[in-house]
Amino acid sequence: MKKLLLLVVVLIQYASFSQEHAWVYLTDKENVANAVANPLTILTQEAIDRKAAHNIPIDERDVPVNENYISQLKLQTGISVMAKSKWFNAVYVIGDQTNIENLINLDFVNFIDFADKSLNQESRAVELTNKFMVEEALVDFNYGDSQNQVEMIGVNELHFQDFTGEGITIAVLDSGFLNVDTMQGLQRLRDNGDLLGGYDFVSRTDDVFAFTGNEHGSRVLSTMAGFVQDQFVGTAPDASYYLFRTEDVSSEMPVEEAYWVEAAERADSLGVHIINSSLGYRVFDNPNYDYIPEDMDGNTAFISKGANIANEKGILVVNSAGNSGATTWQSVGAPADAAGVFSIGAVDGDGNYAAFSSQGSAVQPTQKPDVVAQGQAASVINSSDSIISNNGTSFSSPIIAGAIASLWQALPNASHEEIKQFVRMSASQFNTPDFFLGYGIPNLQLALDIGLSVPEETFVQFKVFPNPVSTILHIQIPQSTEPTHLKVYNVLGKVVLEKAIHQSETQLDMSSMASGIYIMSFEATDASKQFKLIKS
Template structure:
């Protein structure tokens, strides 16, 4: 009898929980739009304004905050709880019964309602998890210790040697919690340098982002980028600056976490961050009525993926872990890794081979490749909240390892646009000409990406001519008038030297007929300067 009563009680509780629905309430307008855009410092930080100007991003109505009068009124509506807000979407995430939420359509400032349970909508969703499947000023010559493989795999160590360690790049990390980051020895260097910026807990609505909330995932993620333990552990961007935002409630799965994420991304944009890193992914929920399908992973369906795309439009480089569903029936990348506007990172092991848990690309991503690139996520080295170095599996870690490496790369290329940085990373990867759904474009060589980017100089190209490109057999070179002799080295996409050649006024071509088809870099060295060019071998 007691067992029967307990089962009935659980059933009753579940009925009550599921009677509560989640929905996005889209609003009709915003206050003082023209005045706010004309005086952007009233709605954005100067750093955010500068970043937008540098990236040719317009300040528009989406940057104007939501009407707080509308939010206050929604909070007074019967049975309604306001959970989150978004200025980009001019939307409020609410929770209540289906009936109470539908009543909101009578409010004159409500434009439309989109239920997380798609079957409750009168029209379809606007269309066109925490990676919980985690399986446990001189040249800087770091001793990497445990992280040597995961740093060297993407050639971030050569960036560090050139004094590019993420200095001046600001990263916002969205995750499940960052316990003890403010006290751990592993982040002492970060704190001493003033690079641990403030954060916010969007789930519990407080500033104590370092409290233990049942999950240490964010601490581990941050460690792969920012931690430093002398001679034992070095992250891929130890000198970048970091904002920490908790957007994931590890105790449950609910669409409100998508709204928390978008709200945090908006906060990051207002603060002027350069990059967002997230190892969160959404596909299914505790309430199966909210579930997405693999076919929805096209960047156009989920609230969080559309929000990530707006973040990219605002000039932020968004780096997302692809997910850990490769060996499950779901298989494909989750949201927001499905957005074509973010850089999605899959996982390989220490030998650079695909690991089975890493989520794959699929037919849902029409005309674009997912994942974009890969880094080590198989038995990657991380640090937990007790300052213990350990190994965990998951694209949760390949994503931030790559994000930190890109932060170091971007320091070396401060004038590059986010989209250009993404292209440089993809083009430097090991299988750029033959991408697949497992590794995407492959393992990037970030130092080669830097060389590629620095070679794009129109004045140099006018003086230093090479043709034809693409080339089948002989690559011809015309030297600038002031250059009599140069040495040239040809590298493949892995950065390996494969051919050495000398050029002068008598020797002005090189036979590349024996090279396999693909993309190559040729680095010229003269007494005056170094030049690097990219060419394609047919």
Template sequence: MLRKLTMLLLFFLTINSYAQEDAWIYLTDKSNVAAALANPITILTQKAIDRKQNHNIPIDQRDVPVNEAYISDLKIQTGITVLAKSKWFNAVHVRGTETDINALSALAYVDSIDFADNNLDTASRSTTIQDKTDIEDENVVFTYGDTQNQIEMINVDDLHVADFTGEGITIAVMDSGFPNVNTLGAFQRLRDNNDLLDGYDFVNRNADVYASTASSHGTRVLSTMAGFVQDEFVGTAPDASYYLFLTEDVSGENPVEESYWVEAAERADSLGVDMINTSLGYTTFDNSNYDYTPADMNGQVTFISKGASIAVEKGILVVVSAGNSGATAWQTVGSPADSPNVLSIGAVDANGDYVSFSSQGGAAQVGYQKPDVVARGGAAYVVNQNNTITQNNGTSFSGPIMCGGIASLWQAIPNASPTEVMDYVRESASQFSSPDDFLGYGIPDLDVARSIALSIDDGLIEDFGFYPNPVKDEINLRLPEILSDADVSIYNQLGQKVLSQSILENSQTINVSTLSTGIYLIKFSSENSSQTFKFIKQ
């Protein structure tokens, strides 16, 4: 009996010694940095360079690729498999035994090692994927059909009528599979307009992003933005351009998927992408030693959340589904939705009411609100891999519905920065003045967001001007130089006039401190013209 126990103990020790671990290897330096920064076209596309210049985003050392000589050397180290790389972090994701990975610290170009199992690190970290598919079963005139409710809920239809349909905005979609997007009728318009740009499968390391049929989740996600079936189905940004990146391995849960995501985000940045949409989220893994905790959802712990924050620094607007954990013990948003720099989207039903699966804000998000806003994710309409219009539940769909809507908004206000666009979206939402952990700032009105943006730039809206917006007490008013007087009237959402005043000078104010919080119209009237705009009273 003793001999059997001894043999059993030796067996488990042997298994443990050969257990495969995941780790990030952080490197000391990069090669030819000065030359690359002096000639950025060697490391970025012209579209990426132009986007950064337009938003005053510096091109820095993080844009320079990882030293390929280091990667080649890592690949020949004993027991080491290289799975992914990140130029932003100057890191490589590897797999091997704990012993073989620790041996890499002897290499001159290795700065530090961070194991996915933080118990193996010499210095521990503080913090799973929850928003998976587990819950998800001239002027433009569209007949929206099934998508009318989810379009009108966030007022994208008004943007479409004004011919803002996402044209000129490029979106990278990070997901788990896009089967049949290259053949389905629902994406024929997308293909005919040459707006289906390219793709890459980071899991299987090939360019055929449509080949993997393990999951059709990405197909359904894309349809909420780009799908078009005449008189039956219209996405929120049918004329935007799309890159498709497969970063999620549905066969299991492993931290390498975070690395795939960051690598895809870096590819998106180098291609000049304007927005990233992702319906993925990370909280727990197949190996429980890698698990995060709700306390880790502060935007500072997980590799993917830190990568998403860098993407925003690089000038990309990142829209993330909040997660489907609202009715579970986990409850709070996952990563990268926990990053304060991304726009995290929760879910409501067709009536605009909170749905119980939508992940909530939590104690870990100190000083910022999650989710940010919400859209329809309860029984949302999507197109599946069989070209059938159907309904699915999940923030996986409220997220892209909102992402496409914001793309249409951004087309209308192209000079706005990503962070400004996110601010306008929050400010237009239904409970901006009293956010909570269920709906965040509420349901946005994206046409109101456009009006807010147009009024922010030095308070000028075409010829007439007012600022600030939103406002607490006083609105500053301005007239065109050619006018000496005008009348200003304010109306509530019922169309009732609640204030009026004459402007007799070039600059004057109107006191709105007595108005209730909400959305109002302000109308400027002169002898020959009038203009009406929306504003928010806080």
């Protein structure tokens, strides 16, 4: 009997040693953007509170491994699934070498790492790397007529990484949405269930697609949501949209400002992330109602005050600067004058200032416009499904709004104020803004890089602590004979502190600075770093 037991033990040990152990790394996770945007679906409230208390972001690593992938792995011949890791998006398996190697044929398997490193042959490593590289090319649109306006602001780079606005909701406030329910250029939008509804606040009807004497909103929407295979792609083809008619083209009266605020309130109640408004108000049919240039101070017009409240509620309001640049009026209108509004000017296809684009002035409380995009000869799809060119900041605004939706999908933990600041910081003349182009033409890929910040391992010597800070902030920078230039920006993009730092470690007294979120930017000769700083 003892000999039999010994034989059984030996056989068990032999069987266990004939099996290989490996980590199987998976390609992706399910509904990442939605899960991160709704953390209670993946974390306890206690975990969320802890992360918030220590300024720790909730990211893709918090999203569970796709259970469908695990189920499929369990069905494979000779494979036992022993453990899983959401942080690494990997599954630990046991099986014989051949069966484990065969898992690479599953389209959701990224690569395999054997516990016995000698089995990770170089030839197979090359094969797995090539597979990974192919799968990284997630989206490769042929932009056709919209190529210039998309590539000018670098949003094509986000699309290539599969950031196309998925999970972000945009409310479009405009004048008319004729044929949006039937246009072929918006078929993808409808097929994906991303046309969520709308309302006509002028006519008080749910029929937002009826003829209103104007199809301006249809064209505006197309710059974001339009898709015609190999001919046209909007800047956020996979975002979701509500359509609100607030503009009455038959007249120009202050009641339209009230309609706009009503729509913004509806958008807030629906959980909208972004409002795009290609509208502006300054003069009316009755001259007694007219604004004067001095009224464009960001807090006089009813619509501007309403836009500021929308911003306070966490909505990122994007608005066209206006088309008065070549008139005696010149400056931006309401609500683009509001401090809480991200105001968009226009350039031509070469990136030069478009003469019609409204300009900022010293009357506005913040830099206007914020940034610019192509608004001269912009490509749009009209209600008859023709791809045409149109002029106006009416189109540069939604081009940016859609781009921001794609960026926000990539940075789901960022606040709306942070998103705006990342876009400003990415722009072509961030350090030298003016009243024509504002901070310039943004680069959305650079904005994403800023949002993700420079990897810690690259510039580990840059440190700021504590963060959040109440009084004294400690700053540690790399040793250098050259000074490091520090700028601190508030959420409106204004420099509130600027100084040269010569020491490897220094202190800043932050006690007089208002509570809120700031961006700290360090620029040295051979390194740079941006930090989000919270002043408590």
